[in-house]
Amino acid sequence: MKAAENLDRIGNIRIGREWLREIAEGEGRAVVAARGAGTVRAGWEAKDCRVGEGGPSRVMVGSDGVMVPVISEAEKRKRREALARKRTGKKAKGRRGRRERGAEGSYKEFKIGTFYDESREHQYAFATSGDHEALGKMLRREAGKLKLTEAQEKIGVADGAKWIRRQFRVRLPMLDAVILDFYHFAEHVATAARTCFGEGTPTAASWTGEVLEAAKAQGPAVVLERIQETLKPIRSAGKRKALESLREYLTERFETLDYPAYRAKGWDIGSGVTEAFCKTLTSRLKGSGMRWNVHNAEAMMALAALDHSNLWKSYWEGQRRAAA
Numbered sequence: 001m002k003a004a005e006n007l008d009r010i011g012n013i014r015i016g017r018e019w020l021r022e023i024a025e026g027e028g029r030a031v032v033a034a035r036g037a038g039t040v041r042a043g044w045e046a047k048d049c050r051v052g053e054g055g056p057s058r059v060m061v062g063s064d065g066v067m068v069p070v071i072s073e074a075e076k077r078k079r080r081e082a083l084a085r086k087r088t089g090k091k092a093k094g095r096r097g098r099r100e101r102g103a104e105g106s107y108k109e110f111k112i113g114t115f116y117d118e119s120r121e122h123q124y125a126f127a128t129s130g131d132h133e134a135l136g137k138m139l140r141r142e143a144g145k146l147k148l149t150e151a152q153e154k155i156g157v158a159d160g161a162k163w164i165r166r167q168f169r170v171r172l173p174m175l176d177a178v179i180l181d182f183y184h185f186a187e188h189v190a191t192a193a194r195t196c197f198g199e200g201t202p203t204a205a206s207w208t209g210e211v212l213e214a215a216k217a218q219g220p221a222v223v224l225e226r227i228q229e230t231l232k233p234i235r236s237a238g239k240r241k242a243l244e245s246l247r248e249y250l251t252e253r254f255e256t257l258d259y260p261a262y263r264a265k266g267w268d269i270g271s272g273v274t275e276a277f278c279k280t281l282t283s284r285l286k287g288s289g290m291r292w293n294v295h296n297a298e299a300m301m302a303l304a305a306l307d308h309s310n311l312w313k314s315y316w317e318g319q320r321r322a323a324a
Helices: 002-011 017-037 073-088 132-146 162-171 182-197 202-217 220-231 237-252 259-264 272-280 294-308 312-323
Strands: 058-069 107-116 123-128 153-158 177-180
Touching (some): 017 294, 058 132, 058 162, 058 272, 107 132, 107 294, 123 132, 123 294, 132 162, 153 162, 162 177, 177 182, 177 259, 182 202, 182 237, 202 220, 202 259, 220 237, 272 294, 294 312
Parallel strands (some): 153 177
Antiparallel strands (some): 058 107, 107 123
């Protein structure tokens, strides 16, 4: 572990790698508990998120799922047995040539929530190993800490996942709008264009560009009309299915597609901040060959969230005061 080597090199503090790992995971679990108890806060409130001089207070809300490599119960048992043998000096019995099933290829989706302003001066993220309901409860709780209802503009921006839209609707009914991230919208349009007009063809690129421009300038009704016009002369079952699937996808999310109105108000139609947090909160977990116990993965993500939410210094200062 690099951290143990750095402690020795910089501070002449020698500590075993396994012990340091256990300390880090233990502190991460403490952060998870503190956040649940309400003692970890963003350090800012909705009223602080002003848009320019004299502009309205505006808070953006995001959510996403991210896959984390986890370890199976079988592999955890195997590792514990190996550590026990290492401590006692005993060799494994009856295991030569035997291959046990581990966690290869095993992943779990963690849920991430974010609050931020458009200047990125204020941003706050958190994660859970729980399901969408657990994330929804966290969104509600953290929104209360931030006094989200006091923001003049409250906007959710995320991909089109049904669970995200449901949690926004149920847990954050105060949102003024929920926006389908334009990048995900564009991905779906481009996928349909490739199926209908061919991978990398000028026609596919042209059609995609026309639809995206219509979405930004004219809104979802015109986009659906454009899809219907394209669909009419097509006889290929595969191509028709691609366009019909796109039409269905957009129809289900019609209320999240009013990009002309969002842009007129100066609202961000991209979820880049949330996507960035998905990477930074899991970068420590995705090293080569790494597999994590679910609770320890959540603990390490909690530490990363502290750092990338600009709470690292204030949290540890609070810990020192509490211990004094």
